[in-house]
Every structure is written in structure tokens, then in C-alpha cells.
Amino acid sequence: xxxxxxxxxxxxxxxxxxxxxxxxxxxxxxxxxxxxxxxxxxxxxxxxxxxxxxxxxxxxxxxxxxxxxxxxxxxxxxxxxxxxxxxxxxxxxxxxxxxxxxxxxxxxxxxxxxxxxxxxxxxxxxxxxxxxxxxxxxxxxxxxxx
Amino acid sequence: xxxxxxxxxxxxxxxxxxxxxxxxxxxxxxxxxxxxxxxxxxxxxxxxxxxxxxxxxxxxxxxxxxxxxxxxxxxxxxxxxxxxxxxxxxxxxxxxxxxxxxxxxxxxxxxxxxxxxxxxxxxxxxxxxxxxxxxxxxxxxxxxxx
DNA sequence: GTCTCTGCAAATCATTTGCAGGCTG
DNA sequence: CAGCCTGCAAATGATTTGCAGAGAC
Numbered sequence: 478x479x480x481x482x483x484x485x486x487x488x489x490x491x492x493x494x495x496x497x498x499x500x501x502x503x504x505x506x507x508x509x510x511x512x513x514x515x516x517x518x519x520x521x522x523x524x525x526x527x528x529x530x531x532x533x534x535x536x537x538x539x540x541x542x543x544x545x546x547x548x549x550x551x552x553x554x555x556x557x558x559x560x561x562x563x564x565x566x567x568x569x570x571x572x573x574x575x576x577x578x579x580x581x582x583x584x585x586x587x588x589x590x591x592x593x594x595x596x597x598x599x600x601x602x603x604x605x606x607x608x609x610x611x612x613x614x615x616x617x618x619x620x621x622x623x
Numbered sequence: 624x625x626x627x628x629x630x631x632x633x634x635x636x637x638x639x640x641x642x643x644x645x646x647x648x649x650x651x652x653x654x655x656x657x658x659x660x661x662x663x664x665x666x667x668x669x670x671x672x673x674x675x676x677x678x679x680x681x682x683x684x685x686x687x688x689x690x691x692x693x694x695x696x697x698x699x700x701x702x703x704x705x706x707x708x709x710x711x712x713x714x715x716x717x718x719x720x721x722x723x724x725x726x727x728x729x730x731x732x733x734x735x736x737x738x739x740x741x742x743x744x745x746x747x748x749x750x751x752x753x754x755x756x757x758x759x760x761x762x763x764x765x766x767x768x769x
Numbered sequence: 770g771t772c773t774c775t776g777c778a779a780a781t782c783a784t785t786t787g788c789a790g791g792c793t794g
Numbered sequence: 795c796a797g798c799c800t801g802c803a804a805a806t807g808a809t810t811t812g813c814a815g816a817g818a819c
Contacts, residue, residue: 677809684810
């Protein structure tokens with residue numbers, strides 16, 4: 478999602494477009510992968526002095542609530558990325574090195590999965606973790622999810 | 624897993640078998656689903672006075688490190704349950720009402736999933752959330768994973 | 770008796786909230 | 795100008811750690 482689209486989305490819902498939010502939008506528009514609150518704080522701090530942590534949290538939450546950002550609970554904490562533009566139901570392959578996500582159009586539930594007797598599925602998760610083509614070569618050893 | 628098995632596992636690795644750990648083992652052996660650190664603290668407090676939170680955390684961590692307990696990161700926090708005895712690779716269907724887990728023998732990766740170009744899968748998650756047969760009827764409305 | 774385990778209290782760490790002044794529309 | 799947004803500081807909640815005494819083997 479482009480920074481401008483995010484800003485428009487905020488503006489459309491009556492939110493103020495501040496310097497911070499502009500910077501935040503740009504940051505996520507350019508980020509290759511997920512960012513934690515701390516990542517955002519540190520990144521924004523570079524181009525934007527006198528920033529406070531709570532404002533970062535507040536904005537992340539606001540943007541997530543209006544579906545501009547996607548939140549993902551990793552084992553080592555919560556991270557965010559711009560909402561993916563992919564349409565239709567899909568899942569993700571997440572690179573453990575660059576944390577970039579790739580769409581996986583396949584959904585396990587589209588085929589007949591043998592469920593427990595009488596189990597009524599409401600929601601599901603299907604995620605692949607590994608190394609993408611670009612990171613594969615140099616990511617031999619290191620880079621765990623945590 | 625039976626309480627006695629858990630206790631034996633601890634004993635075998637040179638850990639002391641204390642009242643607390645016995646109680647903890649019994650608790651997990653009987654628990655139908657996942658328990659958070661707080662759940663454990665509250666449950667154990669009932670049958671075991673003068674208990675401290677940090678000891679609960681310590682024991683949960685120790686038991687998890689020796690694969691007696693399984694840790695699961697829910698969106699509303701970390702929870703534990705006795706390691707499932709199911710053999711072979713499998714996934715889980717988790718009831719949002721009772722939090723009991725059911726084995727799902729199917730694995731999406733066993734069939735040809737179309738992966739992103741050059742993506743090398745290291746790890747994957749596949750989980751179903753919903754209501755089990757027992758909870759289905761009365762769980763109409765409420766009980767989200769949060 | 771030795772070494773691990775426990776409770777207590779204090780330290781972290783991530784996240785949230787109250788408040789008064791600053792900036793956007 | 796009114797109301798939302800921000801920084802500051804303090805509150806909160808979850809988890810960890812240091813320490814000295816209690817209990818397991």
C-alpha cells in the first residue's frame with residue numbers, strides 16, 4: 478500500500494494528518510517486512526526528533542483498527558506491516574530473514590480435511606516460515622524466528 | 624499425559640519432586656485445555672496455600688523446556704497444556720470455548736502447495752479454531768479467542 | 770549435608786492511560 | 795477556535811531475577 482493511500486484513508490475517516498502519521502505511513506510503505514513497535518520508534522526517531530513511544534503505540538493501534546496495518550503475533554512479540562493488497566482469501570509465507578511476506582493462494586480448508594467429529598471451524602491459520610529466494614543463499618545458518 | 628509420567632520425567636532429569644510440582648503435574652494432567660500462568664496460579668492456590676507467582680513461572684518454563692508442557696502463543700497471551708501424546712506429524716483444532724485441542728492428522732504440506740518462487744520452507748503452522756462437538760450447542764454467540 | 774526449590778521483593782519490559790499544551794482542519 | 799494529537803510521566807500487567815531460608819535426596 479502506498480503512503481499516500483494510507484494517509485488518504487486516515488483523512489477520510491476524520492483523523493488528523495500529522496507529521497508523525499505521514500512519516501509512519503512512509504515508513505510502512507517502504508518497509509520490506511514486519512516492524513515491531515520498537516522498530517518503528519527507532520526508525521522514526523532517525524528522521525523525526527522528539528518522538529515518544531506511546532504515540533507510536535497509539536498510532537499503530539489506530540492504523541490497525543482501521544485496517545491500514547496488519548498485526549501479527551510472532552513468538553517474540555507483536556509486529557506490524559502495511560495491509561496486503563492481495564485480494565481474495567489467501568495465506569502467507571514469511572521469510573525468517575527479511576520478514577517479507579509472500580501470498581500463498583492455497584487454503585487447506587478448500588480440500589476435504591478430516592476434522593474432529595462435530596468440530597465447527599470458525600477461523601484458521603496457515604503460515605509458512607522459511608527463507609525466500611533473495612535471502613535463501615546467505616541465510617544458511619542464522620536467523621530464527623525468535 | 625498422566626501426572627505420574629510428568630513427575631517421573633522430572634525425577635529422571637535430576638529435578639526435585641516437590642509438592643508444588645506434584646500439584647502442577649496433577650493440574651495439567653486433569654486440565655481439559657490450555658492454562659495461562661494466571662490460571663495455574665489461581666488453580667494451584669486453591670489446593671495449595673502460600674504460593675508465589677514466580678515459582679509458577681519458573682516451573683512452567685522448566686517443564687516446557689523439558690517437553691513436558693507445550694506452550695502456545697494465543698493472541699491474548701501465552702498458555703500451556705500437557706504435551707500431546709499423539710505420534711507423528713499432525714496439527715490441531717482448538718476449541719474456542721473449552722480450549723481443548725484435537726489432533727488433525729492432515730498436513731497441508733503433504734500435498735503440492737504452490738509456493739512463492741524459490742521459497743524454502745523451514746517451519747509451518749496450521750491451526751483450526753472453532754467449537755468442538757461438546758461445546759458447539761451452547762457456544763452459539765460468545766467466546767472469541769480475542 | 771548439599772544442592773535445588775521456594776517465597777519475597779524488586780527489577781524489567783511491553784503497553785496503556787491521564788493530563789495539559791500544541792497543531793490540524 | 796474546537797477537538798484531535800503529542801510528549802511526559804506515571805500506571806499497569808506479564809515475566810524475570812537476586813537473595814536467603816526450606817525442603818528433597
